[in-house]
């Protein structure tokens with residue numbers, strides 16, 4: 001059976017891995033140059049950094065088992081050891097406090113998108129392939145329009161794993177018989193800023209959650225395990241700051257310099273550094289970072305009879321664990337119809 005997966009993020013690549021090759025011939029179509037999606041790593045002039053998803057916190061027992069298995073296979077490592085939290089209420093900032101969590105935290109070894117390459121190995125991966133439209137031919141299957149051109153190849157099944165706003169656009173531009181939910185989801189953006197310092201921050205924490213601040217998450221990226229030690233030394237390091245989603249929405253994609261200035265100022269203030277400690281920066285704007293806070297997950301959408309399925313992290317939440325849940329639910333639905 002031939003199956004086309006749109007999107008080579010965690011959901012799409014894991015799904016490709018879960019589908020057994022005896023029964024399925026899997027092709028993945030990805031609009032970007034590589035796989036990983038929002039779990040993405042950037043090779044900048046000053047070193048490598050994870051500019052999308054930073055860590056994988058584990059909530060459920062099933063996902064914990066899955067991650068422990070990956071740990072045994074040396075695909076992920078437990079990291080970080082020390083997490084801190086700080087709050088800002090009415091302009092008053094609390095000092096860093098150690099965040100006691102009962103969850104396990106992991107990172108993918110080498111880079112955050114490395115596992116996607118591993119999971120996509122059994123599939124045919126087509127990069128630089130933007131799916132604009134799809135159409136269904138009775139008894140012949142699914143046809144894809146890639147980069148503006150309808151392809152001759154047909155697929156028995158089609159799975160769309162793009163972020164919900166992009167999945168919705170494909171469906172709205174196509175002739176597809178699929179019941180959409182009565183409610184939708186709005187998504188927020190995120191400015192992610194990598195900052196190279198000319199020194200090492202002496203604080204023992206590697207991950208900071210900031211509540212009510214301009215930055216929401218701050219990560220000592222260069223201390224993640226199994227990273228290439230090309231450009232960082234014991235005298236310098238790279239941190240990645242993610243600006244709060246609401247602030248990122250307000251700034252929009254055009255305000256890169258302002259986003260960098262906010263991130264570097266807050267990082268330096270937090271660790272008592274001067275602005276001169278910052279030697280390099282790299283900024284990425286995620287237009288569709290995650291569903292805006294407080295919304296209902298959309299679940300998996302499908303028409304099993306015609307063989308079309310839509311799912312992703314947004315089906316169950318907005319994290320790597322929800323992308324895993326999405327891939328699990330998709331494979332079950334594809335194989336059994338329920």
Ligand SMILES: Cc1cc2nc3c(=O)[nH]c(=O)nc-3n(C[C@H](O)[C@H](O)[C@H](O)COP(=O)(O)OP(=O)(O)OC[C@H]3O[C@@H](n4cnc5c(N)ncnc54)[C@H](O)[C@@H]3O)c2cc1C
Nearest residue numbers: 007009010011031037038053054055131162312313319320
């Ligand atoms: C800045 C940031 C920080 C984050 N931090 C964390 C974190 O620390 N921990 C955590 O658990 N989660 C985090 N997340 C969320 C996490 O990255 C996502 O939940 C997860 O990566 C989603 O995977 P996915 O495969 O469902 O979607 P995606 O990764 O978005 O994959 C979908 C893929 O579809 C492709 N695509 C879209 N449209 C088309 C089209 N028309 N044709 C072809 N391809 C298309 C996209 O290019 C993309 O590669 C973060 C997200 C962001 C943006």
